[in-house]
Amino acid sequence: MSRRRSARETISLGAEAASVWFRYNLAEPLRSQPGFPRAMHFISTHRCNARCVMCGIWKETDTREEELSPNALGAILDDRLFERMEYVGVSGGEPFLRDDLAEICAVILEKCPTVKRLSLTTNGLLTRRMRTVLPEISHCARSAGALLDVSVSVHGMGETLAEIYGVAGAFEKIERTIGVLEELRDEGRLSFSMNCVLLSENLISAGKLRKWAEDRGIPLSFVVGEHRLRFRTEGLDEAFVGPDGQKPLVDFLRSLADDPSQSAVSAGKYRELVAMLEGRKTRSLSCYYAMGGLLLGHDGRLYYCSHSKEIGSCGDRPPQEIYYDSSNLEYRTRDLLQTECRHCPPYTRTRWEIEKDLPRTLAEIVRQKLPRSRRSS
Numbered sequence: 001m002s003r004r005r006s007a008r009e010t011i012s013l014g015a016e017a018a019s020v021w022f023r024y025n026l027a028e029p030l031r032s033q034p035g036f037p038r039a040m041h042f043i044s045t046h047r048c049n050a051r052c053v054m055c056g057i058w059k060e061t062d063t064r065e066e067e068l069s070p071n072a073l074g075a076i077l078d079d080r081l082f083e084r085m086e087y088v089g090v091s092g093g094e095p096f097l098r099d100d101l102a103e104i105c106a107v108i109l110e111k112c113p114t115v116k117r118l119s120l121t122t123n124g125l126l127t128r129r130m131r132t133v134l135p136e137i138s139h140c141a142r143s144a145g146a147l148l149d150v151s152v153s154v155h156g157m158g159e160t161l162a163e164i165y166g167v168a169g170a171f172e173k174i175e176r177t178i179g180v181l182e183e184l185r186d187e188g189r190l191s192f193s194m195n196c197v198l199l200s201e202n203l204i205s206a207g208k209l210r211k212w213a214e215d216r217g218i219p220l221s222f223v224v225g226e227h228r229l230r231f232r233t234e235g236l237d238e239a240f241v242g243p244d245g246q247k248p249l250v251d252f253l254r255s256l257a258d259d260p261s262q263s264a265v266s267a268g269k270y271r272e273l274v275a276m277l278e279g280r281k282t283r284s285l286s287c288y289y290a291m292g293g294l295l296l297g298h299d300g301r302l303y304y305c306s307h308s309k310e311i312g313s314c315g316d317r318p319p320q321e322i323y324y325d326s327s328n329l330e331y332r333t334r335d336l337l338q339t340e341c342r343h344c345p346p347y348t349r350t351r352w353e354i355e356k357d358l359p360r361t362l363a364e365i366v367r368q369k370l371p372r373s374r375r376s377s
Contacts, residue, residue: 020355033329036084038352039293041306042073043230044104045093046298050123051166052155054199054225054239056232057093066299070103076300077111081320085112087288087350091121093298096129102136109144117147121195124152124174125167131180138189150181150192154220156202157209164201178218193219200241203248207255214261221266222256223347224249224273228306250277264364265349272346282342285349286356290341294323304332307340 046063048055068076076082088108095101109115118141122130134150141148154174155164161171181192194213198206206222213220225240227233241249256262257270268285275281289295289305296302300314302322311331312322322328354361 018358020352020358033324034332035292036081037292037294037323038084039087039089039288039291039350040082040085041089041091041293041295042104042108043092043295043298044090044095044101045098047097048093048123049097049125049167050094050170053164053166053201054197054231054233054236056234056236057230059232063093063298067098068298068300070100070107072300073104074107074111076296076314076319077108079314079319081294081318081323082112084114086114086116087119088112088115088117089119089121094123094126095120096122096126096133102133102140105137106140109140109146113144115144115146117149119149119151121151121153122177123165124154124177125165125170127173127177127180130177134180134184135189138184142189148190150190152177152181152192152194153197154194154209155196155199156205157212160202160205164199178216193221195221195223197223197225198241198249198252199225199239200245201239203241203245203252206252210256221347222253222270224253224277224345226345229309230303230306246277250274253277260368264368265354265361267368268360268364269346269349276343276345283344283346285346285360286353287341287344287346288348288350288352290337291352291356304328304336307344308332308336 045067046057046060048058051058090101090105090108098104105118105120109118118137120137124130134148138148152174154171155161157171161174162168164170167173181190184190185192196202196206196209202209210220210222227236227240233239253270253274257267257274259267262270272281272283272285276283287305294302294304295306295308296314297310301310302312302314302319303310309331311328312325314322
């Protein structure tokens with residue numbers, strides 16, 4: 001149940017936001033190397049029960065023998081590199097295909113006691129499995145003082161989603177899963193939201209999904225589909241929005257940015273996407289990977305972010321040694337921060353990202369309150 005924040009809580013949050021702004025805008029740039037990461041994305045498996053048109057992970061051979069066991073993951077997380085971890089996202093493939101997912105989450109929370117938020121990303125097709133496992137994960141998170149969040153990937157409705165997922169009746173299965181998540185949310189066990197990748201196949205009907213989510217009171221975030229090495233997207237060009245779809249794509253994103261029901265933070269993200277797609281600017285919004293994050297593969301391989309090449313295997317070298325290897329740090333600065341980051345669309349607006357962009361965040365809040373006729377583009 002929501003409640004109004006006390007004056008003391010408000011002051012505390014404001015002080016924390018100012019501290020993050022100072023740290024990442026003034027202190028971090030003076031460091032010779034990045035501090036320990038505070039965020040991690042763990043790709044728990046490449047196995048998947050969907051056959052998505054924009055992803056080729058499911059075409060791989062079975063990865064079970066390569067997947068880190070809970071014990072192997074725990075051994076990696078014992079490294080000092082993970083001692084300040086505050087956010088961990090677990091995805092796949094489809095993470096709920098792992099029989100030991102609850103154990104995986106328990107190990108993360110045990111080895112990283114500073115974690116404040118644990119997030120699971122799922123395609124929502126395994127309703128029974130989720131109904132069984134999520135209460136256990138929720139109990140573990142609550143005992144560790146962490147929040148549990150579930151993000152369901154929903155890229156359309158009805159036959160549109162069935163065709164994108166390659167699974168008959170996919171939307172009906174997800175509706176049942178949403179029902180389970182609503183029950184768990186109402187019991188205070190977790191929070192949940194939905195995400196939709198905008199593709200050539202769902203762009204026209206995206207507004208319908210948006211309305212459905214609004215009617216159910218479910219937060220829904222849209223991102224633009226793009227080629228990514230780890231999703232094995234080679235040869236899948238037809239799935240992504242081409243030149244003919246650029247105008248409808250921009251128009252839809254602009255409608256989101258101008259929607260008064262959107263939060264100022266979300267509106268700012270969509271406005272940035274519009275500007276990037278129109279070629280008016282490169283990315284200026286912050287990214288938690290660039291601020292201090294990493295990606296850990298299902299097989300123990302380490303990456304700086306989802307666009308990064310592999311920087312080493314935790315089975316061969318200690319994670320801290322890999323992360324701070326001088327050649328890897330040079331690659332991080334030259335190829336990622338100075339090049340790739342400039343063209344990477346913003347997907348998330350985490351608390352850290354919002355606080356690092358504090359002046360811009362406040363400006364977006366003011367802008368949202370102005371009449372539409374007085375808002376600048």
